[in-house]
Amino acid sequence: xxxxxxxxxxxxxxxxSDAADGGADQKDxxxxxxxxxxxxxxxxxRKDTSNPVLAAKLFRDRSLQDEINIIGVTTRPVVEExxxxxxxxxxxxxxxxxxxAELAAGDAFYPTVMKLLSLHQxxxxxxxxxxxxxxxxxxxxxxxxxxxxxxxxxxxxxxxVCVELASARCWSQLVHSAAMPNLMAGVFHPRDYxxxxxMAWMKRCFVRIQDAVRYVEExxxxxxxxxxxxxxxxxxxxxxxxLECWAVLEKSNWDFRNNDVRExxxxxxxxQSTTKMACEDSFNWLASVCSRQSKGSQRxxxxxxxxxxxxxxxxxxxxxxVTTTLEDLVRVQCVPKSDLHGSxxxxxxxxxxxxxxxxxxxxxxxxxxxAGTAAEMRQVAAVQTLLVTPPDKFDKLQTRWAGSLFMKxxxxxxxxxxxxxxxxxxxxxxxxxxxxxxxxNKIYWQVPPLDEQSKLKIPAVLINEDASIATCSWKMCSVxxxxxxxxxxxxxxxxxxLTPSSELEPLPKAAxxxxxxxxxxxxxxxxxxxxxxxxxxxxxxxxKKGVRSLRKADWVVALVRGMFPDMPEDEQHKILKMFMKTWxxxxxxxxxxxxxxxxx
Numbered sequence: 001x002x003x004x005x006x007x008x009x010x011x012x013x014x015x016x017s018d019a020a021d022g023g024a025d026q027k028d029x030x031x032x033x034x035x036x037x038x039x040x041x042x043x044x045x046r047k048d049t050s051n052p053v054l055a056a057k058l059f060r061d062r063s064l065q066d067e068i069n070i071i072g073v074t075t076r077p078v079v080e081e082x083x084x085x086x087x088x089x090x091x092x093x094x095x096x097x098x099x100x101a102e103l104a105a106g107d108a109f110y111p112t113v114m115k116l117l118s119l120h121q122x123x124x125x126x127x128x129x130x131x132x133x134x135x136x137x138x139x140x141x142x143x144x145x146x147x148x149x150x151x152x153x154x155x156x157x158x159x160x161v162c163v164e165l166a167s168a169r170c171w172s173q174l175v176h177s178a179a180m181p182n183l184m185a186g187v188f189h190p191r192d193y194x195x196x197x198x199m200a201w202m203k204r205c206f207v208r209i210q211d212a213v214r215y216v217e218e219x220x221x222x223x224x225x226x227x228x229x230x231x232x233x234x235x236x237x238x239x240x241x242x243l244e245c246w247a248v249l250e251k252s253n254w255d256f257r258n259n260d261v262r263e264x265x266x267x268x269x270x271x272q273s274t275t276k277m278a279c280e281d282s283f284n285w286l287a288s289v290c291s292r293q294s295k296g297s298q299r300x301x302x303x304x305x306x307x308x309x310x311x312x313x314x315x316x317x318x319x320x321x322v323t324t325t326l327e328d329l330v331r332v333q334c335v336p337k338s339d340l341h342g343s344x345x346x347x348x349x350x351x352x353x354x355x356x357x358x359x360x361x362x363x364x365x366x367x368x369x370x371a372g373t374a375a376e377m378r379q380v381a382a383v384q385t386l387l388v389t390p391p392d393k394f395d396k397l398q399t400r401w402a403g404s405l406f407m408k409x410x411x412x413x414x415x416x417x418x419x420x421x422x423x424x425x426x427x428x429x430x431x432x433x434x435x436x437x438x439x440x441n442k443i444y445w446q447v448p449p450l451d452e453q454s455k456l457k458i459p460a461v462l463i464n465e466d467a468s469i470a471t472c473s474w475k476m477c478s479v480x481x482x483x484x485x486x487x488x489x490x491x492x493x494x495x496x497x498l499t500p501s502s503e504l505e506p507l508p509k510a511a512x513x514x515x516x517x518x519x520x521x522x523x524x525x526x527x528x529x530x531x532x533x534x535x536x537x538x539x540x541x542x543x544k545k546g547v548r549s550l551r552k553a554d555w556v557v558a559l560v561r562g563m564f565p566d567m568p569e570d571e572q573h574k575i576l577k578m579f580m581k582t583w584x585x586x587x588x589x590x591x592x593x594x595x596x597x598x599x600x
Contacts, residue, residue, distance in 0.1 A: 073128040093270040100185035100269040106457030109173040116166040118447040167422040178383040187265040197455040208386040226397040233382035235369025285312040385427040402467040405511040429462040439488040444497040467529035476510040515578025520552040532562035
């Protein structure tokens with residue numbers, strides 16, 4: 001086959017000649033540079049190769065082509081949702097209000113989640129990834145049909161990307177369906193039964209938060225400490241705006257038809273939900289005008305500046321924006337020109353009023369909650385936890401840490417119900433219910449189609465309060481999507497399904513076997529819940545009395561050996577490597593040996 005790049009062919013021949021003359025050591029170095037795995041290796045390869053040749057070499061890498069294709073295909077539903085959001089934000093108040101109402105009910109983001117998780121069940125996805133359809137025969141992966149192994153790797157990798165995207169969409173967007181005042185937008189949802197559901201949802205949230213606050217004020221036990229942590233994560237119940245919303249809702253008897261409720265919801269959610277058109281584009285355009293003016297010796301006159309500033313594409317939108325009124329112009333004309341001149345804005349007051357309670361960082365932290373993506377995820381988990389926990393079961397909150405055993409991307413089973421897990425945060429796990437099939441004595445799971453008639457389109461909430469292998473009602477296993485070429489004949493019309501890739505076993509045992517990440521405190525609680533003794537000897541830093549502290553690795557070793565006492569040592573090391581991510585038994589052995597020699 002002729003080479004498409006003469007320069008690359010010339011360099012390849014030269015490299016082959018140098019390798020033949022340089023011996024085995026030079027050959028090993030070349031092989032290392034041919035497949036860079038670290039930044040240093042890549043920079044070494046880039047140093048000896050010109051950029052066009054490097055681009056040609058990388059783009060002719062089949063595995064790189066597959067990965068780029070996977071990213072483009074799997075992110076398509078998210079891109080479509082983003083484009084739809086931007087388009088609807090440009091169409092005015094009615095469109096923005098409808099979009100926020102659909103966010104509150106889950107109509108705006110959950111269909112994207114279900115589309116991502118069911119991509120592997122569509123033949124269009126098979127075509128986009130250039131994979132083979134159903135073959136109608138048994139395949140020999142280790143023999144003549146070795147191509148199926150590569151297709152399986154691509155298929156699994158694309159499914160993992162879809163799970164990560166779906167998990168991120170759920171945890172980032174569920175705040176619109178769980179927090180106030182985001183839920184107020186549901187007052188304008190197009191379907192009445194959804195409005196009633198959202199109003200009942202807000203009332204239930206209000207009552208549960210009241211119960212939690214009352215319990216914390218009247219008690220000072222471990223349950224109160226757990227509730228105090230949950231209320232801290234919720235945060236919005238101390239906001240003046242949310243308190244006003246609750247007052248209006250209570251006065252209206254939680255009726256979405258009330259004029260005060262509708263007026264308040266309209267004032268909150270009728271504006272644009274994104275700054276993309278209003279702020280980002282405007283600042284970007286004005287910055288571009290300033291940069292063009294400063295280039296060279298060209299200077300814009302007042303008319304040219306005004307022309308370029310008014311040519312901002314954002315100003316051409318029909319959406320109502322803040323504009324200068326005639327009263328503003330008259331008021332400015334009455335001000336002396338000397339007062340209008342200056343290089344910067346100046347405030348007339350030196351300090352904020354004391355009533356604002358924002359004069360120092362300590363007041364801010366005490367009065368307001370943390371902001372950011374992680375804080376919103378904790379807020380979602382805290383609200384959902386209170387919603388599913390009645391006051392007579394508040395004492396169960398201390399055991400909700402056991403939900404961290406749920407592993408994202410795995411399947412959890414309890415009774416006849418199976419769920420695809422989308423990640424755990426603080427108190428609970430999000431999941432999607434699956435449909436089960438059986439063929440050839442094997443279990444298969446399918447992501448069901450979206451129920452368009454459901455009142456709220458949100459993922460399921462899973463809670464686990466038992467970390468004991470003997471009594472835990474949940475079971476878990478890892479899953480893998482079957483490539484279409486290897487689907488059983490009776491299920492071939494379903495394109496691809498999920499099938500277990502590990503043994504279905506009790507949740508605590510499966511979490512350790514699959515290498516689910518747990519912090520040191522959780523590992524210690526898991527050992528105590530299963531009767532595993534504390535490690536007798538640590539490998540941490542020695543204390544004042546010369547006794548070494550117990551590190552997380554020490555607890556993990558005790559946990560793995562306690563749960564799998566009959567497992568060979570090599571298999572235990574594999575689990576430890578997955579569990580600890582960076583596991584080196586030789587390093588641990590060296591620490592123990594040095595400690596033993598020092599004590600002697």
